[in-house]
Amino acid sequence: MAENGQSRTARRKQKKASKKPLWKKIALWTIVAMLAIGIGVGALFTYYIATAPDIDASKLDTPFSSKLYDKDGELFADLGRKQRTKVEFDDLPQVLIDAVTATEDARFFDHPGIDVWRIGGAVVANITDGFGSEGASTITQQVVEKSFLSPEKKISLKVQEMWLALQLERKYSKERILEMYLNKIFYGNQAYGVAKAAEVYFGKTDLNELTLPEAAILAGLPQRPTAYNPFKNPDLMKDRMNTVLHLMVEHGKITEKEAEEARQVDIPSLLTDEKPDSTKYQAFVQQVRKEVEQKVDGADIYTDGLKIYTTIDTDAQEHVEFLLSDSEDNPISYPEPVVNPDSDEGEKVGAEAGMTVLDTKTGAVRAIGGARNGLESQGFNHATQMERQPGSTFKPIMDYGPAIENMQWSTYHQLNDDGPYDIAGSGGKQIETWADSYFGWVTARYALQQSLNVPAVKTFEEVGQKNAKAFAEKLGIGFGDNNVKLTDAIGGNIGTNPLELAGAYRAFANGGIYNEPYTVTKVEFPESGKTVNLKPEPEAVMSDSTAYMITDMLKSVVQQGTGELANIPDLPIAGKTGTTTRPDVEGSPDAWFSGYSTNYTISVWTGYDNNNIGLQGAETKIPLTLFKHTMSELSKGMETPDFTKPDSVVEVAVEEGSRPAKLPSDYTPESQIVTELFVKGTEPTKTSDRYDQLDPVKDLKATFDKESNSIQAEWKYDTEQEVSFKVSASVDGGQKQELSSTEETSIEIANVEPGTEYEIQVVAASGKTEGNTSEPATTTVKVPEDMEDDEDEEEDGDEKENEGGNIPAIGSLSAKPIPSEVAIDVSWQYNGPPVQYEVTVSQGGTPIQTQTVGTKGIVIEGNGVQPGQTYSITVVPVGQNGANQGVNGEAKSTEVTIPQSDEGGSDDGGSDEGSSDGGSSDEEETGGEEDTEEKESA
Known part of the structure; x- marks a missing residue:
């Protein structure tokens, strides 16, 4: 029974236990988990604290200057070495103490080194917005961080920072800590x-002379000393000063009335006229600072005592700064200052410039020209900070580069520059040529060489916006949130700067390999021994065929295109010009040149800070001369090899004007053969038949017609081509004379000499291609002696010849223009004693040429014979034998007008050759009818 009772009791207890509420179980496990986490966090924090550095008194007061080294490891700058003046707490006026504590740490004199209330707010912000989004550092913590710790945002460092702040507060007074802080902070310039800052900005060496607005400025500067620089950005500094004044009122340091009076001050009126001396090579140093801050989280090159190894070539840097200066020895002629159209007071502004020089092989920045006459401390850097439209320098990046990369275009690829290009959805806006005319069908090489806009836009459309943007982004071109537009094809939408553009062009120069341009190779933290490598990794962003073919096209730009002014004899370089225009601006707001050799890549911009002012005429060529002088100087004494053609590219001779590209035939004239580049495997295989030799005429026959005293010649010819036939003849083996050019397959040779043998030659000639003719076809015909019934006439003729002075006039004189030629076909008949014929061509009554011939026809050309002119043809028979020797017969004349040549274009990209339409003028039709009538009457 007892066992049964115990069993029931145990079962009741077990049942009761199993009915424990769920919330109690969750609470229990939560407590256990929190204890575990707390123990773990505590252990981790204990480890962080144990590994924190010791407080070193020698590091508390003075920031460490950073040392900058050039490409050869030589020191060229020691940042912060001289710009310091130590101050003690007793030297600090109350207005400055109030301004600093209200802005940075309102409870500074009350907390033990860390501010729990601020930590709570920061925790919430870091949870919602991410770690590091809001800090809770007190003034004490800032002293610790700048003295002993790395600026990286890590939990371990934050724990160490708070721990050391507590230790620092135990060891030093609040007054001493504030003194440390104000001696350590960087104020810009x-x-x-704070003592040196007061002297730099306000010219005051006694801090007790500081006014409330000046104290507020000094308290606000450390947050962003570059952005709030009152010398450069007084309006932005004014906003920051007002924030400080608001905080001082909020924390009871000043009254609202005092704040309002301070707000009325004009900041530039407070500043000293003597601006601080700048560190050398400011434009370059500015980019160094940017790279270090971006790549080494939280690092400050002015306070962290870093050893920074840079890529600068100080010789190149000094030469670039010299070319951007107003030195009397400077070979660059800059425009005189002009009136700023946005100024009501007639303020004058000068042209600005920016330049970047890269090492082509590595992408290392060798020099940066940030502004005319040098870049002031933290001033606006035109080489790295601006965003201006690049104009036609974008054409290799947005158009032809992606076309070769994605569609394997050749440098010969045909494009039609046929007139303004309508921009869809723009309300009738068009993209037009910068030149005076359009060029018709051209090669991609010529389109880029002459910077033609319409072919560039057509290329962009065929490539597609997506492919164009992807290609450009691989070259480091940033689009941000901007949409790619059609006008990006000619650089008229998004902005860029010389640093970014030089980086893009360098990839073409470097076989398609890109890496971000860089000024810093590595950074050393001397205290910790830590080294950070900042050299970017290279990446293949296009095929070597694309890079080489674009380079070869850009060499044409410099050698015979828009960039000729940048050409340097005996130095293989490539490059592209670029200018921008706006309807509301006279001239060009921007002028560019980006170019390269195998050693250096240089990008240059010139213009005005106010882009409502344009460069005029030759002023747009300044970037080309800046490039030329810089590249020439840097290349002295250095071997500069030409660009090496990769195996992926082949050179092919093609027939100019063929579309698509075709190989030249054996008959293509040398003048019509060009050599272009093709991606291997895409070269043309078909041969052009445009200049193939014509087939000769067939079945040429010639017979003498006694009744008309003429030779009748005829032949056959089978072709769909437009041809004419040149007919020549020789008499008894004499010299051949061209008689006529005809489109018919027969001809009559009138008034032939009895007893002679004529050799007739007919050659087929192309009506479209000059010089394309067939092999000649020949035949002979014998003209018999006079028949018996003509013997009496012969005797009469002999008698007349012996008598002399009986030379009759010629008959059936005809003159007509020859189709497709600037020439006149003249023929006549004659029946009388032996003569030669004196043929005179006159215009307006003035003889322009005279010839003597023995045949009854002549082709007149050259020597003043021009299209659209009317000529008088006079033929005089001159006796040759006996008493008739030298006796002239009666002169006969006729007139003929040569029609204007057809000015229409042809298939070969703008050539005027072969443009005749076969003759359709009124003069030709009339001449033909007269000729027919005379032959019939004869």
């Missing part, structure tokens, strides 16, 4: 510490 190479000023470290």
